[in-house]
Amino acid sequence: MSDTSPVVGAQRTARLVGDVSASRPVYRAVADALRVAVADGRVPLGSRLPSERELTTALGVSRTTVSRAYDLLREGGYLVSRRGSGSVVTLPEGSRHRGTSSLFGSEPLEDVIDLTCAATRAPVGVVEAYERAVAALPRYLTGAGYLALGVPELREAIAGRYTARGLPTGPEDVVVTSGALAGISLVTSALVGHGDRVVVENPGYPNTLDVLRRAGARLVALPVDPEGWDVAESVATVRSAAAGVAVLVPDFQNPTAALLSDEGRERLAAALRRAGTTPVIDETIVEIDLEGGSMPLPFAAHAPGAITVGSASKSHWGGLRTGWLRAPNGRVAHLVESRASSNLGPPVLEQLVLLELMRAAPGITEGRRADVRGARSSLVAALAEHLPDVSFTLGRGGLSLWCQLPADLPSTRLAVAAEDHGLLLAAGPRFAVDGGLDRWLRLPHVLPGGAMADAVVRLARAAEQVRSERGRIAPARRSRPGGALIA
Ligand SMILES: Cc1ncc(COP(=O)(O)O)c(C=O)c1O
Incomplete structure (x- = not known):
């Protein structure tokens, strides 16, 4: 860690954070957005974040907001600040992999549902x-x-x-x-x-x-x-x-x-x-x-x-x-x-x-079509039961629902909280060209019906956690935050 660390510019960092003006508290939203960007690889380990002053200007928020966000990241083990070296991105102790999901081929974690990937298991045959x-x-x-x-x-x-x-x-x-x-x-x-x-x-x-x-x-x-x-x-x-x-x-x-x-x-x-x-x-x-x-x-x-x-x-x-x-x-x-x-x-x-x-079968088989349709029905039913304020448009096909979240449930915070409940998600900003989209979450329907329902129950618990949290950043309990590579 030295002055030779690559620098993530203030404008780029601000784009990664996106529009946090509607989030409360704002510093928490800034910290969460950066934490997810580290976890999914958009901010490389060992790189230097902009100074508090630079990011304050780029985000158009108060200096205290950025200071508190950086404090939270330091407490959570995502940032190390050294005199002369600035704030360097790292991972909490015990994080074996960075930003891994099933796409990295590591052994599946027990009792973790991975919804970072919109792809199904292999078909019969x-x-x-x-x-x-x-x-x-x-x-x-x-x-x-x-x-x-x-x-x-x-x-x-x-x-x-x-x-x-x-x-x-x-x-x-x-x-x-x-x-x-x-x-x-x-x-x-x-x-x-x-x-x-x-x-x-x-x-x-x-x-x-x-x-x-x-x-x-x-x-x-x-x-x-x-x-x-x-x-x-x-x-x-x-x-x-x-x-x-x-x-x-x-x-x-x-x-x-x-x-x-x-x-x-x-x-x-x-x-x-x-x-x-x-x-x-x-x-x-x-x-x-x-x-x-x-x-x-x-x-x-x-x-x-x-x-x-x-x-x-x-x-x-x-x-x-x-x-x-x-x-x-x-x-x-x-x-x-x-x-x-x-x-x-x-x-x-x-x-x-x-x-x-x-x-x-030149394309998808009828059996597989029925499986994906069944998974989607289970997801839709579970959302209606446990998270009725999440909305989406049901189309003719595809492998995921693009869900709009209520204003008090930013996608990034939800994804961070979901890890604590054994659910890996790709937050909306990961799909954004220029930042933003924190009111959106992609939910793939690629697992059997029971697992889809279980995922939504976990998501609802994560939502409860987000709504009850007061400016605290949860320590990284899982060894692998989700979403580095997304299918
Ligand atoms: C739109 C789109 N393009 C490309 C890919 C990657 O496909 P492949 O696994 O064939 O590389 C995906 C996978 O999810 C996708 O959704």
């Missing part, structure tokens, strides 16, 4: 699919196993799925990736330069926002309400942004679960075309239609220049770490070239497993 894939593997063993574009039969199956959805596609338009996020990273490295403007949804999928931020993109927020996109406003945002790229999730958007209509797609696609903006369409959740029936056409059917990112993570299983990109003529080669410096393609076996699973 994965073991059998692996067995069939192993049987098919010898055909590939005579080659080197470097298939830059992916296993040809899988590319064909993926192309066939697009064609069946109304978007004629050949295997030459498809490249297999190690999941959708890898696809987003690949497109980012190929198309986004430092300082480039990129349109993104707000709220949006945190890991994608992080990929773009790390590439130095300037993010332009396109608001998505719980009911979906205000298309006229979105068109205006696209026009004024004149960005190189727009990353959109029109199918059961994460976190709102909103679905963009065909008409919305058409109008937004036209606006992007006029603005010279390449649409990058993330379809990771497209299969999680809980009603069935016809879906809007793929966005790329309205935008022939679009690059589409897909994944097996939600339709089949996240553990396959397999996804793909669909890019129009000739673009695939360019994208693959930009990947070569970091990644030479995903493993053959998992591609064969996905091929087997897709042959059995």
